[in-house]
Amino acid sequence: MKTILAAYSGVKKGSGSSILSALHDLPSVPWLTRSKIVKHLQVISVLQFVITFLAMGIGCSLLLMYMFCTDCWVIAAVYTAWLIYDWNTPKQGGRRSSWVRNWTVWTYFRDYFPIRLIKTNNLLPSRNYIFGYHPHGIFCFGAFCNFGTEATGFSKMFPGIKPSLATLAGNFRLPVFRDYLMSGGICPVNQNSIDYLLSSNGTGNAVVIVIGGAAESLDCAPGMNSVTLKKRKGFVRLALKQGADLVPVYSFGENEVYKQLIFDDGSWWRTVQKRLQKILGFAPCLFHGCGLFFPESWGFVPYCKPITTVVGEPITVPKIEEPSQDVIDMYHAMYIRSLKSLFDNYKTRFGLNESDTLLIQ
Numbered sequence: 001m002k003t004i005l006a007a008y009s010g011v012k013k014g015s016g017s018s019i020l021s022a023l024h025d026l027p028s029v030p031w032l033t034r035s036k037i038v039k040h041l042q043v044i045s046v047l048q049f050v051i052t053f054l055a056m057g058i059g060c061s062l063l064l065m066y067m068f069c070t071d072c073w074v075i076a077a078v079y080t081a082w083l084i085y086d087w088n089t090p091k092q093g094g095r096r097s098s099w100v101r102n103w104t105v106w107t108y109f110r111d112y113f114p115i116r117l118i119k120t121n122n123l124l125p126s127r128n129y130i131f132g133y134h135p136h137g138i139f140c141f142g143a144f145c146n147f148g149t150e151a152t153g154f155s156k157m158f159p160g161i162k163p164s165l166a167t168l169a170g171n172f173r174l175p176v177f178r179d180y181l182m183s184g185g186i187c188p189v190n191q192n193s194i195d196y197l198l199s200s201n202g203t204g205n206a207v208v209i210v211i212g213g214a215a216e217s218l219d220c221a222p223g224m225n226s227v228t229l230k231k232r233k234g235f236v237r238l239a240l241k242q243g244a245d246l247v248p249v250y251s252f253g254e255n256e257v258y259k260q261l262i263f264d265d266g267s268w269w270r271t272v273q274k275r276l277q278k279i280l281g282f283a284p285c286l287f288h289g290c291g292l293f294f295p296e297s298w299g300f301v302p303y304c305k306p307i308t309t310v311v312g313e314p315i316t317v318p319k320i321e322e323p324s325q326d327v328i329d330m331y332h333a334m335y336i337r338s339l340k341s342l343f344d345n346y347k348t349r350f351g352l353n354e355s356d357t358l359l360i361q
Contacts, residue, residue, distance in 0.1 A: 038108075038111075041108045042108045042109070042111055042112035043112065043292070043301060044108075045105045045106070045108035045109040045112065046109055046112045046301065046302060047292065047300070047301055048105070049109060049139070049141075049144070050139065050300050050301075050302075051300075052177075052180070053139060056174075056176070056177045056180065057171060057174030057175075057176075057177035057178075058174070060174060060175045060176040060177055061174055061175055064076050064079065064080070064175050079175065080175075083175060089182070090169075090172040090178060090181075090182060090187060090188050090193065091187075091188060091190070091192045091193045091196060092193075092196055092200075093187075093196060093197060093200075093201050094164070094182040094185065094186070094187050095179070095182045095183065096182065096183060096184065096185035097183040097184075098150075100183040100184060101148070101149050101150045101183075101184055101185065102149075102150050103149070106145065106149040106150070106151035107151050109145060109149075109151060110145050110149075110151040110152060112302075112304060113141065113253070113257065113302075113304060113305060113306055113307050114306055114307075115141065115142055115145045115146065115151070115152060115306075115307045115308075115309070116152065116306070116307070116308045116309065117146045117152040117153070117154060117157060117309050117311070118308060118309065118310040118311065118346070119157050119158065119311055120310060120311060120312055120313060120342075121311075121312070121313045121314060122158075123158050123160075123161050123206070123247070123314060124160075125159070125160025125161060125203060125204040126203050126204070127203060127204075127244070127245055127314075128197075128198045128203055128204070128205045128206070128207075128242065128243070128244040128245070129161070129205070129206040129207070129244055129245050129246075129247050129314060130194075130198075130206075130207050130209060130235055130238065130239045130244050130245070130246055130247065131147075131163070131206055131207065131208040131209065131247045131248075131249050131311070132209060132211045132235060132246065132247070132248050132249060132335065132339070133147075133208055133209065133210045133211065133249045133251070134210075134211060134212060134227040134229070134248070134249065134250050134251070134339065135212060135216055135220060135224075135225075135226070135227050135250075135251065135254055135255055136210050136212045136213065136214070136216040136217045136220060136228075136254075137217065137220050137251070137254035137255055137257065137258075138217060138220055138257070138258045138260065138285055138287050138302075139258075139302075140210055140254075141254065141257060141302065141307060142251035142253075142254050142307040142309045143165055143208060143210060143251070143309075144165065144184075145307075146163075146309045147163040147164075147165040147185075147206075147208045148163075148165045148184040148185060148186055149184060152309075158206075158311075160204045161204050161205075161206050162185070162204055162205055162206065163185060163206045163208055164185050164186070164187045164197055164205065164206065164207050164208065165184070165185065165186045165187070165208045166186070166187050166188065166189035166193070166194065166207055166208060166209050166210070167181065167186055167187075167188070167189055167210075168188070168189065168281050168282060169188035169189060169190045169193075170281050171188075172188050187207070189209060189210075191238065194207050194209075194238055195238070195241075195242065198238070198242040198244050199242055206247070207244075208249070209235050211227070211228070211229055211232050211235060212227050212228035212229065212232070213228070214277050214281065214282045214283040215228050215274075215277065215283065216228040217282075217283045217285055218262070218270075218273055218274075218277075218283050218285060219262060219361070220254070220255045220258070220260060220285075221255060221258075221259060221260045221262055222255060222256045222259060223255075223256075224255050225255075225343070225352070225356055225357065225358050225359060226358070226359035226360075226361055227339075227358065227359070227360060227361065228361050229336060229339070229360050229361070230360050230361055233328055233329070233332050236328050236331050236332045236335065237323060237328055239317045239331070240317055240318070240319070240320045240323040240327065240328065240331065241319070241320065241321060241322075241323065242319065243317060243318060243319025243320075244317060245314040245315060245316055245317050246314065246315040246317055246331065246334075246335050246338075247311060247312060247313075247314045247315070248312040248313075248315075248335060248338050248339040248342050249309060249310065249311050249312060250309070250310050250312070250339065250342055250343055250346070251307055251308065251309040251310075252307070252308045252309075252310070252346065252347070252350035252351065252352070253305050253306050253307040253308060253350065253351070254307055256303065256305040256307075257289065257302035257303050257305050257307070258287045258288065258289050258302055258303070259287060259288055259289070259303075260285055260286060260287040261286040261287070273285075288300075289301045289302040289303055290302075290303055306350070306351075308346075308350045310342060310346050312338060312339070312341075312342040313338065313342075315331070315334055315335060315338055317331060336360060339358070340358050340360075343358040344358075
């Protein structure tokens with residue numbers, strides 16, 4: 001009790017540094033150690049991301065409709081007017097916030113797994129780039145942490161390069177959630193948005209596209225090293241039309257943080273998943289992590305597995321207004337070879353065996 005009072009006294013008299021020193025003095029209290037506090041903050045930071053992704057858009061939409069039926073209808077009307085006025089902003093570079101990208105919560109988010117960013121080559125600020133991110137995983141934790149925040153130091157590692165993570169365009173129709181996404185530099189994954197970033201926003205732009213998309217998430221599970229890429233050529237066409245260099249990116253460990261029940265192709269459940277994916281835009285995966293209070297139980301909290309994102313060597317792409325299918329196929333094949341080489345060069349460093357191979361679907 002005396003230890004707690006002494007800590008409280010230090011907090012009351014001091015500032016932020018006093019709080020840290022006070023927490024440092026708490027190990028004598030078995031249920032309130034510094035390491036436990038940090039671990040709880042890490043879990044909360046990850047859980048808030050999962051809940052935000054799953055519920056913020058729908059929750060804010062329902063709240064906005066409810067407000068129209070209350071005395072707060074004026075606030076709802078003003079926001080709706082602003083929403084209509086601001087409707088095209090996500091497709092025109094968005095509205096990123098350095099303050100949001102540097103929130104302390106993202107460092108706790110990073111350290112929970114932990115997540116690391118590995119640089120293999122320099123990127124020129126005089127060029128634009130399309131990053132192909134693999135694999136999708138369940139929630140794209142690596143993509144968000146590395147390119148939607150500054151937790152892993154992207155801007156310091158690649159000076160002069162501004163990343164824009166592309167996600168479902170439907171997310172930007174949801175009130176408040178759209179603003180939250182834009183603040184992290186996240187943009188819609190459609191041609192208008194990507195064309196704007198690569199043609200009307202100067203140079204030094206890197207659009208990050210999760211190539212496999214929702215379809216790939218249905219095959220994400222521990223031990224799986226497969227990507228949906230064989231028929232995905234739209235990003236190559238975009239790169240050629242804009243003269244943007246292609247950069248393969250692979251996240252080792254992205255598939256390890258959740259366990260998923262994977263159904264066989266042709267099964268009734270798989271057919272339902274694919275149909276819902278076409279309707280909703282995302283795949284309804286049956287997955288689980290660990291429990292919030294009991295790690296041995298099931299829950300939405302991901303497992304603490306390291307995620308290491310390796311940014312590969314850029315493939316120089318010429319600008320061709322109307323690229324032929326043969327040219328698209330050629331650069332698509334070059335991209336696949338580069339991605340496989342990246343995987344093979346780094347797989348043994350991050351927990352895989354020499355015999356493990358990358359399956360291209």
